[in-house]
Amino acid sequence: MIQIGLFGYGCVGRGLYKALQQTPQLNATIKKIVVKNKLKPRDINHELFAYDKEEILNDREINLVIELIDDADGAFKILTVALQNGKPVISANKKMLANHLEEILLLQKKYNLPVLYEAAVAGSIPIIRSIEEYYNIDTITHINGILNGTTNYILTQCFKEAKTFETALKEAQLKGFAESNPTMDIEAFDPTFKLILLLAHAFGVVVKPEDVLNFGITQLTLFDIQFAKEKKQTIKLIAQAYQTDKGIAAYVLPKFIGEQHPLYNIHEEFNAVEINGSFNDNQLLKGKGAGGFPTAAAVLADIFALSNQYRYPYLKQQLKPVNFINNDHLLKIYVRYATDEQFEAFHFHQILARYDGNAYRYAIGYITIKQLIQAKLNQGKGAFVAEIEETPIQINSGVKIPIKNKLPAVESIH
Amino acid sequence: MIQIGLFGYGCVGRGLYKALQQTPQLNATIKKIVVKNKLKPRDINHELFAYDKEEILNDREINLVIELIDDADGAFKILTVALQNGKPVISANKKMLANHLEEILLLQKKYNLPVLYEAAVAGSIPIIRSIEEYYNIDTITHINGILNGTTNYILTQCFKEAKTFETALKEAQLKGFAESNPTMDIEAFDPTFKLILLLAHAFGVVVKPEDVLNFGITQLTLFDIQFAKEKKQTIKLIAQAYQTDKGIAAYVLPKFIGEQHPLYNIHEEFNAVEINGSFNDNQLLKGKGAGGFPTAAAVLADIFALSNQYRYPYLKQQLKPVNFINNDHLLKIYVRYATDEQFEAFHFHQILARYDGNAYRYAIGYITIKQLIQAKLNQGKGAFVAEIEETPIQINSGVKIPIKNKLPAVESIH
Numbered sequence: 041m042i043q044i045g046l047f048g049y050g051c052v053g054r055g056l057y058k059a060l061q062q063t064p065q066l067n068a069t070i071k072k073i074v075v076k077n078k079l080k081p082r083d084i085n086h087e088l089f090a091y092d093k094e095e096i097l098n099d100r101e102i103n104l105v106i107e108l109i110d111d112a113d114g115a116f117k118i119l120t121v122a123l124q125n126g127k128p129v130i131s132a133n134k135k136m137l138a139n140h141l142e143e144i145l146l147l148q149k150k151y152n153l154p155v156l157y158e159a160a161v162a163g164s165i166p167i168i169r170s171i172e173e174y175y176n177i178d179t180i181t182h183i184n185g186i187l188n189g190t191t192n193y194i195l196t197q198c199f200k201e202a203k204t205f206e207t208a209l210k211e212a213q214l215k216g217f218a219e220s221n222p223t224m225d226i227e228a229f230d231p232t233f234k235l236i237l238l239l240a241h242a243f244g245v246v247v248k249p250e251d252v253l254n255f256g257i258t259q260l261t262l263f264d265i266q267f268a269k270e271k272k273q274t275i276k277l278i279a280q281a282y283q284t285d286k287g288i289a290a291y292v293l294p295k296f297i298g299e300q301h302p303l304y305n306i307h308e309e310f311n312a313v314e315i316n317g318s319f320n321d322n323q324l325l326k327g328k329g330a331g332g333f334p335t336a337a338a339v340l341a342d343i344f345a346l347s348n349q350y351r352y353p354y355l356k357q358q359l360k361p362v363n364f365i366n367n368d369h370l371l372k373i374y375v376r377y378a379t380d381e382q383f384e385a386f387h388f389h390q391i392l393a394r395y396d397g398n399a400y401r402y403a404i405g406y407i408t409i410k411q412l413i414q415a416k417l418n419q420g421k422g423a424f425v426a427e428i429e430e431t432p433i434q435i436n437s438g439v440k441i442p443i444k445n446k447l448p449a450v451e452s453i454h
Numbered sequence: 455m456i457q458i459g460l461f462g463y464g465c466v467g468r469g470l471y472k473a474l475q476q477t478p479q480l481n482a483t484i485k486k487i488v489v490k491n492k493l494k495p496r497d498i499n500h501e502l503f504a505y506d507k508e509e510i511l512n513d514r515e516i517n518l519v520i521e522l523i524d525d526a527d528g529a530f531k532i533l534t535v536a537l538q539n540g541k542p543v544i545s546a547n548k549k550m551l552a553n554h555l556e557e558i559l560l561l562q563k564k565y566n567l568p569v570l571y572e573a574a575v576a577g578s579i580p581i582i583r584s585i586e587e588y589y590n591i592d593t594i595t596h597i598n599g600i601l602n603g604t605t606n607y608i609l610t611q612c613f614k615e616a617k618t619f620e621t622a623l624k625e626a627q628l629k630g631f632a633e634s635n636p637t638m639d640i641e642a643f644d645p646t647f648k649l650i651l652l653l654a655h656a657f658g659v660v661v662k663p664e665d666v667l668n669f670g671i672t673q674l675t676l677f678d679i680q681f682a683k684e685k686k687q688t689i690k691l692i693a694q695a696y697q698t699d700k701g702i703a704a705y706v707l708p709k710f711i712g713e714q715h716p717l718y719n720i721h722e723e724f725n726a727v728e729i730n731g732s733f734n735d736n737q738l739l740k741g742k743g744a745g746g747f748p749t750a751a752a753v754l755a756d757i758f759a760l761s762n763q764y765r766y767p768y769l770k771q772q773l774k775p776v777n778f779i780n781n782d783h784l785l786k787i788y789v790r791y792a793t794d795e796q797f798e799a800f801h802f803h804q805i806l807a808r809y810d811g812n813a814y815r816y817a818i819g820y821i822t823i824k825q826l827i828q829a830k831l832n833q834g835k836g837a838f839v840a841e842i843e844e845t846p847i848q849i850n851s852g853v854k855i856p857i858k859n860k861l862p863a864v865e866s867i868h
Contacts, residue, residue: 055733059733062593062732063591066591164733164734164735164737166588166589169587169588170580173580173583173759174755175580177477177480177751177754177757178751178754302740305719312738317751318747319469319473319578319747319748319750319754320578320741320742320748320751320752321578321741321742321748321751322741322742323578323579323739323740324741325738325740326716326738327734327735327736327737328735328736331735333735334733334734336733337591337592337731337734337735340592340733341587341588341591341592343591344587344591345587
C-alpha cells in the first residue's frame with residue numbers, strides 16, 4: 041500500500057488526485073497534501089490539507105513524497121529531507137532537478153532511494169524511462185526535442201495564422217498555455233532544464249544550466265517568419281544534444297527546419313522528442329507536454345514503477361568514461377539584429393552572408409556555442425538567433441530589402 | 455553471461471550479430487546459429503553454424519533462444535521445446551505469435567519462463583514494453599497504428615508520386631521494401647498479426663487472426679487516390695483497436711484521413727503507433743518498422759530486459775475481467791466495386807451515398823465488422839474497401855462521373 045504525501049495542489053496536483061481515484065489497481069492513496077495558502081478554497085476534503093511540510097516529512101506512514109510545487113529551492117529542501125527520512129521522491133520540477141542534478145545523483149546513492157521524474161521532461165511522453173530501458177542499449181547519436189509547449193503553441197500561431205509574437209503570446213496566456221510571467225518558457229530556460237535531464241540519461245553528462253546555450257523566441261519578428269516561409273521552412277524551438285568528435289554538443293535554439301525534418305509537423309502545444317541511434321535509426325515520440333492529466337499520467341507511471349522497485353540505472357554514466365560538453369562546436373547561425381553593437385557581439389567564426397536593410401539586418405555564418413553564450417551575456421540578447429540546417433538552403437530568395445550600406449567582406453555566399 | 459542460440463540468419467539475424475559485436479556491455483554472445491541451407495555462403499565464422507535445431511535446444515550452455523525464422527509452424531515448435539528445456543525465448547515472428555498467442559501465454563506460466571517479442575510489432579518502436587510499463591497504468595481508449603512498412607511505402611509513392619499500385623509495388627520489391635511474394639503485406643495479414651499482439655497487451659483480449667477484419671490495398675486504383683486527394687485526404691493502411699460500449703473494435707483497413715490525423719504525415723517505410731488514453735491524451739511513437747539494424751535494436755532491448763529478469767506482466771489481463779471483441783460495431787465504409795455481385799456482398803446496414811459511373815462505382819455507408827469479414831469471404835474481395843473518418847467529409851466534390859443507371863434508393867447524402 042502506497043501512502044503519498046503530496047506537495048502542491050495546482051493543475052498537476054489536482055490532475056493527479058483525480059487520476060489516482062480512477063486507478064485503484066495502483067493501490068496508492070494521497071494521505072496528506074501540503075499547500076501554502078490556507079485561505080484558498082479547495083475542491084476536495086479539507087482534512088487532507090496541511091500547511092507545514094513536516095506533517096508529511098515526519099509522517100512515518102507516508103512512504104512516497106510527490107513534489108509538484110513551483111518553488112525550486114523549496115522543492116530541493118523537501119527532496120533532501122524526504123530522502124533523509126527514508127522516503128522515495130517523485131518530482132516534476134525541472135528547474136530544481138536541473139539545478140541540483142549532481143547532488144540528487146549523490147543523494148540517491150547515499151540513501152539508496154530512488155528519485156523519479158518522468159513528468160519533468162515532455163510531460164506525458166515516457167522519454168526518460170524509454171531512454172534508460174530501451175534506447176540506451178543502442179548508441180544514441182542525436183536527440184532533437186520540442187520540449188516546451190508554450191513556445192511551440194506561439195510559433196504554430198505565428199506560422200499558421202500569421203500572428204505576431206506579441207499577439208500569439210497574449211492568446212497563449214488567455215488560453216492557459218502560457219503563464220502570466222512567461223519568461224522561463226519564451227526565453228527557453230524551461231526546455232534547457234529538460235535538456236539537462238535528457239543529457240544525463242542519454243549521454244551520461246551532468247552539466248549546469250549556465251553552461252548550456254539557450255536563445256528564446258522573444259525577438260522573433262514577422263521578417264524572420266517571412267524569411268522562413270520563403271524557403272518553405274518553419275521555425276521551431278529545438279533542444280538538441282548530439283555526439284561530435286570532441287564531446288557532446290547541447291543547446292536550445294530556434295531552428296529553421298524544412299518539411300523533411302521529423303519535428304516539422306509537431307504543432308500547437310504538443311511536445312516531441314526525436315532520437316537517432318546507431319541501430320534504431322530514427323525514432324519520434326510525441327505527446328502533450330503539459331496539462332493536469334497528461335502530466336499526472338507520467339506521475340502515475342512513476343508510482344507504478346516505484347511499486348516495482350524501479351530506479352533509474354543511469355546506464356550511460358555507468359558504462360562509459362564520463363562524457364563532456366563540447367561548447368567549441370561550430371553552429372550555422374542566422375542572426376537578425378538591429379545595431380552594429382548587436383552584430384559585433386556575436387564574433388562570427390565565418391560569415392557566409394550578410395544583408396542590410398532599412399528595417400532589418402541579418403547575417404548568416406558559423407559561430408561556436410561558447411561565443412553564442414557570450415553574445416547573449418552581452419549586446420547579443422536583443423537579436424533574434426536561430427540555427428540553420430546544414431543542408432544548403434537558398435538564402436534570401438525573393439526577399440526585397442533595400443541595401444543601406446555597402447556590405448563588409450563576405451567570405452562566401454551559399 | 456548470456457549465451458545465445460540463434461535460429462535464422464537473414465536480414466535481422468545478420469543485423470543482430472553485428473549489433474551484438476558493438477554492444478559488449480550486454481555481456482551476450484551468439485554461441486550457435488541454426489540455419490536450413492548448408493550451401494549458402496556465410497559472411498562470418500562458419501563454425502558458428504549448425505543445421506539441426508537440437509544443437510541449440512539441447513545445448514545446456516545456451517540460456518537464451520532467439521528465433522528469427524520465416525516458418526511460423528517451425529518457430530512455434532522451437533519456442534515450445536526451448537521453454538520445455540528451460541530456455542527463455544525472444545521472437546520476432548508475428549505470424550507465429552499471433553496464431554499461437556493463447557498457448558504461448560499458457561506455456562510462459564507453465565514453465566515460468568518469459569517470451570519477449572518487441573521486434574514483432576513495429577520493428578524498432580518500443581511499443582509493447584511502453585504499453586505494459588507506461589500506458590497501461592492509464593486507460594487506453596484507442597490505438598491507431600501504421601504497422602506495415604511495405605504498404606506504407608507503396609501508399610506514399612501512390613500519393614506523392616502519383617504512381618499506380620502495381621508500379622509502386624514493383625519499385626518496393628526492387629528496393630527491398632517488399633518481398634517477392636508480398637501477399638502477407640499487401641493483403642494486410644502482417645499488420646493484423648501485429649494488431650493481435652497489441653490487443654493482448656493494451657486491452658487484455660486474446661483473439662484469433664480469422665476473427666479480425668482486414669482488407670489490404672491490392673485493389674487500390676487511381677480513382678480512389680483521386681477521390682482522397684479532392685478531399686485533401688490521404689489513404690493509410692491503419693490497424694485500429696478501440697473501446698466501444700460493447701467491447702473492443704479491432705480491424706485493419708485502408709482509411710481516408712485528413713491532415714489533422716496524427717498518422718497523416720507518416721511516410722515511406724516508417725511505422726507509427728498512436729495511443730489515446732484517458733489521462734495521457736494523445737501519444738505518437740514513430741520509427742522504422744523493418745530492416746536489419748532497426749529490428750535488431752528491438753531484439754537487443756529484449757536481451758537487456760531479460761538480463762534484468764523482465765517478463766511481460768500482461769497487466770490488462772490481470773486487472774480486468776477478460777475483454778472481448780465487438781464485431782457488431784458499425785463502421786463508415788467506402789466500397790469501390792466493379793459488379794453488382796460485389797456490391798451486394800457487403801450488406802450495408804445503411805447507405806449514405808452511391809455513385810455509378812462507366813469506369814467506377816462506389817457506395818458509402820455503415821456496415822458491421824462482421825459483415826465486412828463475410829463480404830471478404832464472398833464476392834467482396836475484389837472491391838476496394840476503406841474506412842471513412844466520422845468527421846463529415848464532402849462526398850464527390852468535383853469528381854465528374856457520368857451516371858450510367860438510375861441509382862437505387864439512397865437514404866441520405868452527406
